[in-house]
Amino acid sequence: MPSRWKDLLPGLLLLTMVAVLFAVTLQFDTVPAAFAQGMQSAAMPQLILVLITILTIVMIYQGHGHEEDKKAPMTWRFWATAAVLLSAAFLFKWLGITLTTALTCFALPLLWGERRITRVAIYSIATPLCIYLLFTHALQLRLPQGVLSPWLT
Amino acid sequence: MEPILTGLGILTDPVAIAVILLGTVVGVLVGALPGLSSSMAVALLLPFTIYLDPIPAISMLAALYCAGTFGGSITAILINAPGAPPAAATAFDGFPMAQKGEAGRALGMAAVSSVIGGILSLVVMVLAAPALARIAHSFGPPEYFALAIFGLSMLASISGKSPVKNLIGGALGLLIATVGVDLTTGVERFTFGVPQLYEGISFIPILIGLFAVAELLSQADVVDRAMDRIALKAIKLPSRDDFKRVWKTILRSSGIGTFIGILPAEGSTMAAMIGYNEARRWSKHGDKFGTGEIEGIAGPEAANNAATGGSMVPTLALGIPGSATAAVILGGLQIHGIRPGSYLFENQPELLYSIFAAMLVANLVFLVFGLVGARLFSRISLIPRTFLWPTVFALCVVGAYGVNQSLVDVTIMLITGFIGFWLKRYGFGAAPIIMGVVLGSLVENSLAQSLIIFDQDASRFLERPIALGFFLLAFLSIFAKPISNGLKGLKRRRAVNGGHS
């Protein structure tokens, strides 16, 4: 990739997204003209998408001849953190919110270099428990508990 | 005079004082937790107020509303996770200040400017509620469309980043707002068969994702670096010089907030964004906004609390809610058999003054709470990152879930978190995206409604003077700077030429 094209990568990704979403708008239902009253449902999203296209092209053009900005390096820690968050997204449904956050509260400090494992263990139990007590018992907001639901209601 | 005294009489009732205090404390707590907003807390408490007399009941809800708006700024400043949508703009400069070790200064400023904004709006409300209600009443779809255009006109300049990137961010925000069933055609858009998207994407998961989750991801890479322990500095409160610097901003934002608050259905979030942008526009340090400028806290905080007072005007005077929380309070009035409207002003003015008194007390209570708390809360920024951020994540999950009690919202929060992180790396800010989401449905719906009302004849916008005024403001907002720069350039050139001849 030419190095003197700043913002080329986000620009191309934005344009791809616009193309995909524009195709989606073509699939929108239409309503009898009597109800649309001048504006079909796809009009506004399509207008916005066209706008994004124009702005993105301007952005890419402005970036021509400039070096890419220096960015903080992405270390393995970032990818590991991202992986923890993503796996949490899939676990919420089965393990419930309290158990899953207990797991993330255990995994993240260790990933981020915390060595005192007993502290982490106590922390990872105490935090979700406090949240559970606060939300479910003080605020009357029931959280989905997945496999723990027979015990935590 | 007599109704005022009767209204203030509420302050001698121990039960009323107790529930107002309770409402304030619950409000600050709920406001501070990401996801749990004051509107939700009011809704959850509503049925239980039936056990109270009407006046203490409504006073408690009003106090909770005031305090909740302030509470949001605490987490916005400390952990970049706005506890409530109106506090989003506070995070732009508040969090950088906390990172510089000035959490106490930021929190103290937030408390003071919130209280001034809140009290000023209450004064305006007591003096001129019926007249203000008439302004609120004259706002129809064409006026809202013009207001939304004015809001959009700020997009390019709302953050110090590249204008074109700000505009792209704003357009992405508008796009997010189109998800769900279209109001004017009833057609589903971008729902991809997920029923939870049918009513649109809620604002709060987006907010938490863009701010807190994106921040968590960037924190993952900085844990290695040494962390400055600037404990003493962290709990220092704002100085006299700080207040000298921001008093104009506070006054301006209080005016903006009161006005935006009065408009039905426009809430504190928009008031705070406009307050922030105007603070930036008029500041000498405008280009440093986003890196931890104290005016960047005073601007939105004074505005969003002024908006809470303002939003009670149409709610009480017209029975038209001025914000989402005011809508729930309206329900509370009805539960107690109180019918808002001109009837209320004529026949039960003492109730009105009780509500004002309660909101006043709430403001004073959280001033104390905020200033004392600022020293306490600012210590949160001293918690080691390895424990702080996992806790933030756990709170975010519960917060995103809590809005609609749906796990889909938690997924939306995570996705926006990743997108927000990536956008930030490439120099896109959160501010324009938030602004786009706030204005999105307003722009589209008010335009569609206006066109039907005008029989598809857009030129009839010219018949509406208020709308014209906002179009003009929008025009000035975009072109005032280029024009004045152009004129200056012209003068300079003339002066140079004159010197030669």
Place this chain on the structure above:
Amino acid sequence: MRLLMKRGHALACVTTAILSASTALAADFPSDPIEIAVHTSPGGGTDTTARMVALVTQEQLDSNVFVQNRKGGGGSVAMSYLSEQPADGYTVMAVTPTHLFTMMRGNAPLSIDDIQGVARATDDPIIVMVRGDSDYQTLDQLIEAGQQGTIKWGGTQIGGVDHIAAMSFANAADMTVSYVPFDSGAEFAAALSRGDIDAAGLNISETRDQIEAGEFRPLAVMADERMSALPDVPTLAENGMDVSFSTVRGYVVLKDTPQDRLKVLEDAMLSGLASDRYQEYLQGIGLDESSIADAEAWDQQLHRMYEAGEKTMTELGLMQ
């Protein structure tokens, strides 16, 4: 997995059916908390009413009654939740016309025959309303104007109860309506009083003061009988139009719920609704005790509204 669950479900139904024959079980019901599933976020009229109903019903029972918000899909999230629960009376769903329209469009996992009404908590007929200073003194004048020109009519979103009601009326009266959709009743009430729209379908709970002050003029009620609060306002039925729409809020359970449990729930709800506390709430929102209906009347109304709505939606081309 799905099959297993279904089989388990069926098995549970059989067992409960057998057990419910013995009276011992009815005496035990309810022994656990009862959930009311609501399809909106906390704060709206439907949610607040449900929370009031939960509060007053709980006072009649030994168990807790709590509200759980299950928002999404025009009620379809709440409906799929209900359909996944056993038919044991522990899950109650709040039903509004929105649910019926979602069913008609085939977007719901439940059909009208899968649910059984328990009780109705509010009944707020839609009223044809114009401004107090408008030229339309009577319904006939409005209809005439709509036959010669176009009436701008305000309501909530397209496909919702306000829209279907407005279109049914326009069809029956053979008039042309240009429908302006708004987010909430308060918004189009304000639009009406500003003069941005000519007429609107509004509830009395939203407009009682304006009617009393002469700011709004009610022309007709979309109901079979006149409202006690508006004895002089005719119904559309009197004018020969079979158009009856109302903002109703009631509660249902799954059809297979044992009869004795249904009876326990119905009795508890009805005595709760008759309590002073609930009556005060009703008055506060501008309604009276005619809002309350028992299981039989409410179930019948649900079916009637469903059939009427289906007819209009087909005529309007909103149903494939």
